Amino acid sequence: MKWQDRRLLDLFGIDHPILQAPMAGVTSPQMAIAASEAGALGSIAGAMLTPEGLRQEFEMVKQGTSRPLNVNFFVHKVPAADVARDARWRKRLAAYYGELGVALDAKGPSRTAFDASACDLVLEFAPRVASFHFGLPDRALVKRLKAAKILILSSATTAEEARWLEGEGVDAVVAQGAEAGGHRGMFLVDDISRQAGTMALVPQVVDAVKVPVIAAGGIGDGRGIAAALALGAAGAQIGTAFMLTPEAKTAPLHRAALKQANDNSTTLTNVFTGRPARGIVNRIVREIGPMSADAPAFPLAAEATQPLRGAAEAKGSTDFTPLWSGQAPTLAREMPAGELVAKLVMETDAALRRTRA
Numbered sequence: 001m002k003w004q005d006r007r008l009l010d011l012f013g014i015d016h017p018i019l020q021a022p023m024a025g026v027t028s029p030q031m032a033i034a035a036s037e038a039g040a041l042g043s044i045a046g047a048m049l050t051p052e053g054l055r056q057e058f059e060m061v062k063q064g065t066s067r068p069l070n071v072n073f074f075v076h077k078v079p080a081a082d083v084a085r086d087a088r089w090r091k092r093l094a095a096y097y098g099e100l101g102v103a104l105d106a107k108g109p110s111r112t113a114f115d116a117s118a119c120d121l122v123l124e125f126a127p128r129v130a131s132f133h134f135g136l137p138d139r140a141l142v143k144r145l146k147a148a149k150i151l152i153l154s155s156a157t158t159a160e161e162a163r164w165l166e167g168e169g170v171d172a173v174v175a176q177g178a179e180a181g182g183h184r185g186m187f188l189v190d191d192i193s194r195q196a197g198t199m200a201l202v203p204q205v206v207d208a209v210k211v212p213v214i215a216a217g218g219i220g221d222g223r224g225i226a227a228a229l230a231l232g233a234a235g236a237q238i239g240t241a242f243m244l245t246p247e248a249k250t251a252p253l254h255r256a257a258l259k260q261a262n263d264n265s266t267t268l269t270n271v272f273t274g275r276p277a278r279g280i281v282n283r284i285v286r287e288i289g290p291m292s293a294d295a296p297a298f299p300l301a302a303e304a305t306q307p308l309r310g311a312a313e314a315k316g317s318t319d320f321t322p323l324w325s326g327q328a329p330t331l332a333r334e335m336p337a338g339e340l341v342a343k344l345v346m347e348t349d350a351a352l353r354r355t356r357a
Helices: 007-012 029-037 051-064 083-100 116-125 139-147 159-167 198-208 222-230 252-260 283-288 302-313 337-356
Strands: 018-020 042-045 069-074 129-133 151-156 172-176 213-216 235-238 266-269 277-280
Touching: 018 029, 018 042, 018 337, 029 042, 029 051, 029 337, 042 051, 051 069, 051 116, 083 283, 083 302, 116 139, 139 151, 151 159, 159 172, 159 198, 172 198, 198 213, 198 222, 222 235, 222 337
Parallel strands: 018 235, 042 069, 069 129, 129 151, 151 172, 172 213, 213 235
Antiparallel strands: 266 277
C-alpha cells in the first residue's frame, strides 16, 4: 500500500504508520519482532521489567530483527510513603485478605520509573525510539537520548499536554483518547471525567502542535486507522487488538475475559495501582471502585492489591486481576502479530478507498 502521509514512515524508518502499543505485562519480544518485521513499529514495555529483564528483552529483539524498535517507560514521580493512607487502604481490603487467607501485611512488587540506569541500557542497545508515559523524564536524561539520535515520544491526553511535550522537544505525540486501555498518560491534569475521546482529542492535538500526532484509544481495525488519518493523525497506536495474538503474554484468565467482553465492559479505575486505568469491570472494581479515595498514590496501591490478585488467580478467579482493555475488545484478533499488521494494512486501504469512492 502507498501511504499518502509519510511523516511517521520517514521519521521511524517503517513501512506502515502503525505502532504496536507497549503494554506492560502483555507485550513480548516476540510480538515486537513480529510487528516490526511486518513493517509496523514494534514495541517492548520496560515499565515493569527489572534491568536484567529489560536487557534480556533487548537482546532477544536484537537477535530477531534489525528493524526499528520502540521501548517504553513510565516516568511517574514515586510518592513518599504515607503510613496512615496505607493503613486505611489495607483496612478497606481487610475482608478480602481474610477471605483469601492472605496476610494483611503482604506486599506485592511496585513499579520503578525511568532513571539513569535505564537510560544507560537504552543507550547501549540504541533502539530507534524511546517512548514515555506520564510526561517525560528528567531533562538531562532526555538530552542524553537525543544526543544519541534516539527519537522521543510521549503520551498526551489534552492539547495542553501535547503543547508542553512539543516544547520539551519530543519528535511525535501519542494522543491518548479516553477509550484507550491501561493507564491514562495524563500528567498536567488529573480529572478523568473531563478526558476527551479519541475522535474529539486527535484533531485538537493536530491543530495544537507541529510534530506528527499518533492516535490511540479504541482503534482496533483498519476503519479506526483510516478515521485517525482523516482526523489529521500521522498514524495510529494499537494495543488491545494485539492482546489475543499468540505472541502476547496475556494470561489465560485475562484472555478469557477479553473474549467475553464487549463495548460496555470496561471502566476507568484506580483500585489496582492508584492511578486511573481502563480495564474490564470485575469484583474489586464493582465493590471498591471504580475510583476510590482510599487508594494510595500510584504505584503504591498495587503493593496491597497484588497479593490478592495472586491468591485469587491461583483459584481460577479474576476478581482482583487488572484486566486491562480498551473500549473495543471485540476487535482483538486471535492471529499472529505479523498477520495482524498485514490485516490492518489491508483493512485501512479498503476503508480509505471507500471514502474516496
